[in-house]
Amino acid sequence: MRYLPLDDADRAAMLATIGVETVDDLYRDVPAGAYLPRPLPDLPPHAGEMAVMRSLQRLADRSVPAGSRPFFCGAGCYRHHIPASVDYLIQRGEFLTSYTPYQPEVSQGTLQMLFEFQTQVALLTGMEVANASMYDGATAAAEAVLMAGRVTRRHRAVLAGNxxxxxxxxITTLAGFTGFNAVSADPRPDGREDLAGLIDGETAAVVVQTPDLFGNPHDLRALAEVAHQAGALLVAVVTEAVSLGLLTPPGAMGADIVVAEGQSIGNPMGFGGPHVGLFATQSRHVRQMPGRLCGETVDADGRRGFVLTLSTREQHIRREKATSNICTNSGLCALAFSIHLSLLGEAGLMRLARLNHARAAAAADRLAAVPGVAVVNDGFFNEFTLRLDRPAAAVVDRLADEGVIAGVPVSRLHPDRADLDHLLLVAVTETVEDEDIEALARGLAAAAA
Amino acid sequence: MTTLLFTRDHEWIRRDSADSTDGTIGITHYAQDQLGDIVFIELPEVGRAVVKGEEFAVIESVKAASEVYAPASGTIAAVNPALADSPALVNESAEADGWLIRLTLANPAELDGLFDADGYQAYLAELG
Amino acid sequence: MNRTGRDTRPAGNTASDGETRPLVLETPLIFEQAGPATTGVDLPDPPPGPPRLGPVAERASIGLPGLSEPEAMRHYTRLSQQNFAIDSTIYPLGSCTMKHNPRLNEAVARLPGFADVHPLQPEATVQGALAAIDALAGWLKDLTGMPAVAMTPGAGAHGELAGMMAIRTALADRGETDRTHVLVPESAHGTNPATAAALGFEVDRIPADARGRVDLAAFKARLGPDVAAIMLTNPNTCGLFEGEIIEIAAALHEAGGFFYCDGANFNAIVGRVRPGDLGIDAMHINLHKTFSTPHGGGGPGAGPVVLSDALAPYAPLPKVVAAGDGRFALAERAEGAHAKSFGRLKAFHGQMGMFTRALAYILSHGADGLHQAAGDAVLNANYLMARLSAVMTPSFDGPCMHEALFDDRFLKGSGVHTLDLAKALIDEGFHPMTMYFPLVVPGALLIEPTESEPKRTLDAFADALIGLVARAAAGEADAFAAAPRKTPRRRLDETTAARRPVLRWTPPAPTQEAAE
Known part of the structure; x- marks a missing residue:
């Protein structure tokens, strides 16, 4: 077996050193009857690399990769081009096969990268500090609500309908188990929702997404003021990180915590994971922030170096008093994010964001010209909502059969809202070409006919 | 005459006299030594009421975090303002400049049974 | 020419402190290298046109530096060279299972049918991805002997959260809301009490006996109508199999509680013991430990949690379900058979990229290979235990499972601390073991070699440790306190880092002169 270096001679010599006859003797604490001295029957035996690749290639071929046809899905997961150098660098064994940098003297590579990542995230979100990443945007949002509870000592969250x-x-799953009351507003596809009426003196967090589910960017300043007057924290959610290359960031609009899904930068869609949650806040809240943190210090020779710090907030030390039960971050995805963002730089990110916006604007204009199709949004970044003249899910399925992945029908996400079932979310990134937009327009026209 | 008493959890309380209801509270030299370099101290709000045995502060060192318990019930009258910027004061002067809070005692009789200085030293000797 | 057989290592080569050496190359922060104008990505010009951003203004500047592609390659390559990794050295961190990460798994994860697929594409277009999840789920159920598995948790601690949420939901469904206490052995991972407390349970500690196992009498005495569950790691964090686990499960079930098993150490028993045969109700599986998905410098992980029939109805959504004719569907709503689900844990369907890697690993090993791998992991740990017991002090009598636990008694009087020994090991070219964990053992040293190490590496590691122990005994405490000396950085000042946290780069303040 290619992954096991010991041979039978090694094993025999080692057993002799230990002073037992067989490996089975080392399992003598296992209750009799529960120990399996032979491999489980009815399961396949080991296989060579060629055979494994062949069988998994066959499985993979049963999916339709996004790159193989016109593709318009978004709704929290976006298809962007990833430079080849990103995927090469994250596969360097020193990054790929190292662990959490608990021994800083031999982990400066990961630590310096995390320090750079934290700074990039803080700059991108317009906040003062960021952590070393979370599982994904959604878990980061749930942790943000709990953090707001610790800061305000309140237990109510107001969630935007969009x-x-x-x-x-x-959020509501975690809130329900932790004594939080989370109230949700109704969705408003046109983006004109007013949360002020739901915010009261018991509110810990107001959670609002920009651009929202339907693609509408939001100016958060008025909402931030209402939240702050009530003593609540404003939690801003960004599910498309590339939008931060063009839009005023939530940190400049009064947000107290910004959480984001960082997948868009450096990471493939991967059927939904692993992705990378970004989490940023103001310095004064740093000790209530969940997740790992890397900080700068000096070594015994006075040279700059980096360490994991403020770890007394974490589960392995605080145990039942920890800020969160989380121990891993999303290290390798954070690395991919950081490398891709370094390659883009400010100039490249802004250009990428403008390109996305321009592609989406062109698509919105073209699709609005299709009979029976209307664009719902006044404003958008790279994703907008279409109102069709019939349920969108059936149209999407039909177009999929015809070779176009048309987007995400809102009914997939709001299955209980019959009033939204004609709505289709369409994301248009830099990977979409003019002929893809034409194919979608033709498909929608044919479906409406 | 000043009285100084100690708890089994390594807090001290100092008062101007045995019947005074104003106590200054901190952790002992032994406790700071056990914690190592202290990096942050979370102190309560002035005016908060605490009951005997309740956690009122958290002291963080690099590798550990430790709760500090009220040796008696009362109201927080003051917190040491110097600790926000200089938590190391507790390492340097645990039983003087590194005090944590001033407490207005609700019932000084709750302090009966705490160690005096000699008793606390004997207790430490027992701990080894 | 070197025909005389002389030592090819030059005498007196003591490269050390702060010396610039080839192949230990520094790289400044990206913010110190470049400005906002440079970019390493060529993109077409966006066509002109008014922005249509609704009420939000365009941002003016961000402050991000950019690197050209060669600069980026050099920066990250240099950073990588400052890391120890499994690819370069034994990484025997106890309770972390740092085993070989096969590159086949990386290739599989990047197949477009798995990687270039959107989670909300029509189900008909993601059958390969769903089939892969189902195939891995099948293996996990077979290997654990459990009837159900929830695949969505993002890491071990998340799986633990899912399992305990299922338990709390099941208790509420039975009307047993008075069960508010969770029993956690003293030796548990910190996540166990953190998870229980996060869900509002009271955490009660159960002491260990002199053999490093749960004190069965103390455990039984604590059982009662207020106990919701026990959270027990098996093999436990001392690297020992809980031999009385079946009795523990029986007593707990008799008293109406659920058995949560922390599967962090499953690598010791995979293919040799099915946790389902031991009476557990839930167990998370760290795919990055037992099934070799890369640790990636701290994630991403994946933490599927297997569940008993009693807990399966409460599993989180979404779930992959068979739809007949070899096809699969996603159950995303709490309705029908899934009406009792406690809800959603994560944005999408789980850590797909980790599932495909784990599946490639499992298929490569097969049932026989996994059986052998667990045996080799346990053999390697016991071999180190045997070789080191002469000079170090094992905490408990053997045999151990996949990790060997020592305490610091052998260092008594030497002036050398556990930490110093670990740091000195770095200078010998090895990654240290886990230190000061489990907390129940003073000065703990927990060594988990995994099955990936050949005997000669184990011998070299043992020889190095034996040599260090001799030096400690010989009174070289000062040298230990100064270690490591050969690393890119020497010991770092963690106190300053925590007292005055600097958590991001900030532009240097303008000098007085410039400001005026």
């Missing part, structure tokens, strides 16, 4: 329903559900 928050991604998966984020809403992730």
């Amino acid at each position: 928050l991604h329903p998966h984020y809403r559900d992730t």
Whole structure:
């Protein structure tokens, strides 16, 4: 077996050193009857690399990769081009096969990268500090609500109706188990929702997404003021990180915590994971922030170096008093994010964001010209909502059969809202070409006919 | 005459006299030594009521975090303002400049049974 | 020419402190290298046109530096060279299972049918991805002997959260809301009490006996109508199999509680013991430990949690379900058979990229290979235990499972601390073991070699440790306190880092002169 270096001679010599006859003797503490001295029957035996690749290639071929046809899905997960150098660098064994940098003297590579990542995230979100990443955007949003509870010592969260329903559900699951009362507003596809009436003196967090589920960017300043007057924290959610290359960031609009899904930068869609949650806040809240943190210090020779710090907030030390039960971050995805963002730089990110916006604007204009199709949004970044003249899910399925992945029908995310079932979310990134937009327009026209 | 008493959890309380209801509270030299370099101290709000045995502060060192418990019930009258910027004061002067809070005692009789200085030293000797 | 057989290592080569050496190359922060104008990505010009951003203004500047592609390659390559990794050295961190990460798994994860697929594409277009999840789920159920598995948790601690949420939901469904206490052995991972407390349970500690196992009498005495569950790691954090686990499960079930098993150490028993045969109700599986998905410098992980029939109805959504004719569907709503689900834990369907890697690993090993891998992991740990017991002090009598636990008694009087020994090991070219964990053992040293190490590496590691122990005994405490000396950085000042946290780069303040 290619992954096991010991041979039988090694094993025999080692057993002799230990002073037992067989490996089975080392399992003598296992209750009799529960120990399996032979491999489980009815399961396949080991296989060579060629055979494994062949069988998994066959499985993979049963999916339709996004790159193989016109593709318009978004709703919290976006298809962007990833430079080849990003995927090469994250596969360097020193990054790929190292662990959490608990021994800083031999982990400066990971630590310096995390310090750079934290700074990039802080700059991008317009906040003062960021952590070393979370599982994904939705879990980051749930942790933000709990953090707001610790800061305000209150237990009520107000969730915008245009928050991604998966984020809403992730928050309400965790909230329900932790004594939080989370109230959700109704979705408003046109983006004109007013949360002020739901905010009261018991509110810990107001959670709002920009651009929202339907693609509408939000100016958060008035809402931030209302939240702050009530003593609540404003939690801003960004599910498309590339939008931060063009839009005024939530940190400049009064947000107290910004959480984001960082997948868009450096990471493939991967059927939904692993992705990378970004989490940023103001310095004064740093000790209530969940997740790992890397900080700068000096070594015994006075040279700059980096360490994991403020770890007394974490589960392995505080145990039942920890800020969160989380121990891993999303290290390798954070690395991919950081490398891709370094390659883009400010100039490249802004250009990428403008390109996305321009592609989406061109698509919105073209699709609005299709009979029976209307664009719902006044404003958008790279994703907008179409209102069709019939249920969108059936149209999407039909177009999929015809070779166009048309987008995400809102009914997939809001299955209980019959009033939204004609709505289709369409994301248009830099990877979409003019002929893709034409194919979608033709498909929608044919479906409406 | 000043009285100084100690708890089994390594807090001290100092008062101007045995019947005074104004106590200054901190952790002992032994406790700071056990914690190592202290990096942050979370102190309560002035005016908060605490009951005997309740956690009123958290002291963080690099590797550990430790709760500090009220040796008696009362109301927080003051917190040491110097600790926000200089938590190391507790390492340097645990039983003087590194005090944590001033407490207005609700019932000084609750302090009966705490160690005096000699008793606390004997207790430490027992701990080894 | 070197025909005389002389030592090829030059005498007196003591490269050390702060010396600039080839192949230990520094790289400044990206913010110190470049400005906002440079970019390493060529993109077409966006066509002109008015922005249509609704009420939000365009941002003016961000402050991000950019690197050209060669600069980026050099920066990250240099950073990588400052890391120890499994690819370069034994990484025997106890309770972390740092085993070989096969590159086949990386290739599989990047197949477009798995990687270039959107989570909300029509189900008909993601059948391969769903089939892969189902195939891995099948293996996990077979290997654990459990009837159900929830695949969505993002890491071990998340799986633990899912399992305990299922338990709390099941208790509420039974009307047993008075069960508010969770029993956690003293030796548990910190996540266990953190998870229980996060869900509002009271955490009660159960002491260990002199053999490093749960004190069965103390455990039984604590059982009662207020107990919701026990959270027990098996093999436990001392690297020992809980031999009385079946009795523990029986007593707990008799008293109406659920058995949560922390599967962090499953690598010791995979293919040799099915946790389902031991009476557990839930167990998370760290795919990055037992099934070799890369640790990636701290994630991403994946933490599927297997569940008993009693807990399966409460599993989180979404779930992959068979739809007949070899096809699969996603159950995303709490309705029908899934009406009792406690809800959603994560944005999408789980850590797909980790599932495909784990599946490639499992298929490569097969049932026989996994059986052998667990045996080799346990053999390697016991071999180190045997070789080191002469000079170090094992905490408990053997045999151990996949990790060997020592305490610091052998260092008594030497002036050398556990930490110093670990740091000195770095200078010998090895990654240290886990230190000061489990907390129940003073000065703990927990060594988990995994099955990936050949015997000669184990011998070299043992020889190095034996040599260090001799030096400690010989009174070289000062040298230990100064270690490591050969690393890119020497010991770092963690106190300053925590007292005055600097958590991001900030532009240097303008000098007085410039400001005036």
